[in-house]
Amino acid sequence: MIQSEHALEPHVKIEVVKLLSDRASEPRVAMRGLSMLPLLHEPMLLKLGPSGSDDRVGDILVFERDGKLVAHRITRLRHGIIETCGDAHPWAPEYPEREAIVGKVLAVLENDRPDARRIDTFLFRLRGLYKARLRAARAIPFRCPTLARRLARALPWWRARSYVTLVQAMSAVVREDKRAWARALARNDAEAIIAVARRHGCSAMLVEAASALGNSSPAAQFVQNTLQEAGRNVVLRGLAVKNQISEVAARLARVGVPFALLKGAARQYRDEPTAALHASSDIDVLLPADQLDAAVAALRAQGYAERASEPKREDYRAHHHHYAPLFPPGPGYAIELHWALAPPGALSLPLDWSALEPLMTWVEGQAGAVRCLDNVGSALHYAAHSIGLTRLRDSVLLATLLRRMEQSEIDELKQIVSGETTERVRLGAAVALAARMAGIAWSVDGDVEEYLCWSTRREDEPIYFGQRSQLAEGWYAGGRRVTHLMSRLLYPKPEPDPEPGRLPTSLAVAGRVFASLVAYAYARAMRPAT
Numbered sequence: 001m002i003q004s005e006h007a008l009e010p011h012v013k014i015e016v017v018k019l020l021s022d023r024a025s026e027p028r029v030a031m032r033g034l035s036m037l038p039l040l041h042e043p044m045l046l047k048l049g050p051s052g053s054d055d056r057v058g059d060i061l062v063f064e065r066d067g068k069l070v071a072h073r074i075t076r077l078r079h080g081i082i083e084t085c086g087d088a089h090p091w092a093p094e095y096p097e098r099e100a101i102v103g104k105v106l107a108v109l110e111n112d113r114p115d116a117r118r119i120d121t122f123l124f125r126l127r128g129l130y131k132a133r134l135r136a137a138r139a140i141p142f143r144c145p146t147l148a149r150r151l152a153r154a155l156p157w158w159r160a161r162s163y164v165t166l167v168q169a170m171s172a173v174v175r176e177d178k179r180a181w182a183r184a185l186a187r188n189d190a191e192a193i194i195a196v197a198r199r200h201g202c203s204a205m206l207v208e209a210a211s212a213l214g215n216s217s218p219a220a221q222f223v224q225n226t227l228q229e230a231g232r233n234v235v236l237r238g239l240a241v242k243n244q245i246s247e248v249a250a251r252l253a254r255v256g257v258p259f260a261l262l263k264g265a266a267r268q269y270r271d272e273p274t275a276a277l278h279a280s281s282d283i284d285v286l287l288p289a290d291q292l293d294a295a296v297a298a299l300r301a302q303g304y305a306e307r308a309s310e311p312k313r314e315d316y317r318a319h320h321h322h323y324a325p326l327f328p329p330g331p332g333y334a335i336e337l338h339w340a341l342a343p344p345g346a347l348s349l350p351l352d353w354s355a356l357e358p359l360m361t362w363v364e365g366q367a368g369a370v371r372c373l374d375n376v377g378s379a380l381h382y383a384a385h386s387i388g389l390t391r392l393r394d395s396v397l398l399a400t401l402l403r404r405m406e407q408s409e410i411d412e413l414k415q416i417v418s419g420e421t422t423e424r425v426r427l428g429a430a431v432a433l434a435a436r437m438a439g440i441a442w443s444v445d446g447d448v449e450e451y452l453c454w455s456t457r458r459e460d461e462p463i464y465f466g467q468r469s470q471l472a473e474g475w476y477a478g479g480r481r482v483t484h485l486m487s488r489l490l491y492p493k494p495e496p497d498p499e500p501g502r503l504p505t506s507l508a509v510a511g512r513v514f515a516s517l518v519a520y521a522y523a524r525a526m527r528p529a530t
């Protein structure tokens with residue numbers, strides 16, 4: 001635990017530290033508690049800076065938990081999920097959401113005196129990296145009794161289907177079905193549902209559902225009380241980004257760059273009733289590819305800047321569907337300038353500006369009339385973003401949109417989706433799952449049905465194997481045939497700035513193959529969903 005030097009109320013104090021850490025002022029907080037012993041302890045002082053895409057394993061993050069500031073070390077970064085842990089408590093990892101992170105520790109001082117020296121030497125950081133990398137191994141002696149009980153519960157034929165329960169709960173939320181909501185919460189351990197909800201970005205949605213659909217049951221009350229703080233943070237950050245969206249839109253309009261707001265930015269600009277519950281971690285903008293340089297120059301003129309290295313920026317241009325994130329000079333969200341909705345070659349459907357322009361509409365807002373995707377275009381974007389079904393939040397957003405679409409729009413979406421050939425199975429599964437959550441009839445073939453069954457089992461597997469099931473994923477995504485998808489998932493393109501200590505590609509692929517075989521066998525042995 002840590003404490004700010006400012007004599008303010010706790011909620012004010014946290015907001016002040018967050019505001020300062022996003023700027024160049026480097027706020028200082030005093031170390032308290034025992035969770036980071038022996039490296040961090042009283043009376044040390046921590047200098048904070050902004051946390052973002054440059055976070056690495058071994059860094060120390062400061063985040064809000066139950067109205068207090070906590071300093072824990074990053075022990076794993078995987079698929080947007082941040083695992084942190086106190087050095088002295090390796091058995092108790094935490095997964096703070098991006099909205100709760102206040103800043104990152106840039107320097108450690110021995111005390112609060114003006115002449116205090118820095119103690120975060122090379123050896124200090126090396127010891128921290130050791131504690132981060134070996135967290136799981138260090139936790140084993142402390143967790144043997146608990147591990148034995150969990151091992152018994154982790155056996156595939158006894159494994160709880162928490163992800164399936166979360167899907168049922170979110171389906172009840174989309175359809176506003178109080179009885180289905182109560183049945184879903186009664187089916188499983190509330191703590192397990194919360195853990196899966198955090199991993200799939202549904203925390204704020206669950207809190208709102210517990211309030212709107214009834215919270216009289218102990219499970220619903222537990223969900224609301226546990227996730228209330230995280231849900232409040234999501235809402236507050238969602239409301240705070242509205243002015244930034246309008247400023248970016250006005251700037252691009254002034255320099256004559258055609259653009260369209262995407263996803264969370266579009267929801268906020270439209271003032272959708274539940275937009276604050278689905279706050280994004282960045283502002284997505286679509287524009288013609290030949291307008292990218294003009295848009296980047298316009299945002300740089302406002303003080304925005306890339307944090308990615310030059311090789312990384314070129315990698316974005318060559319292999320991604322959006323440019324490197326542009327961060328504001330002060331507090332705010334990063335801007336992602338898209339020239340397509342999916343990486344090159346990921347889908348056979350054209351998803352660039354020229355293909356999507358017929359699916360755009362004008363929306364009036366604070367910055368005047370701005371383009372956004374219409375219902376069909378937005379649904380297509382959500383579906384493309386849901387490929388792989390690793391983030392249920394996108395499926396919920398798509399299901400909510402499908403509920404309010406006209407039949408003619410649904411038919412148009414079906415026609416577009418049916419034309420996909422590269423990701424026929426996974427794109428079809430993404431839309432089919434959302435349609436089922438929305439209670440809308442959507443016919444699928446056997447390959448899509450098999451993939452849906454696999455994906456629910458994968459998400460209910462132990463996370464270690466679920467995240468390393470690329471071979472099985474490619475098998476089902478290819479319609480249970482050997483296709484190029486298997487090699488694409490097994491042989492990811494090397495990054496220009498690889499993380500230090502990462503295994504060579506050949507060893508990493510061999511590990512994925514072995515883990516995928518285990519994941520496949522585990523999934524086959526799991527009990528069916530009910």
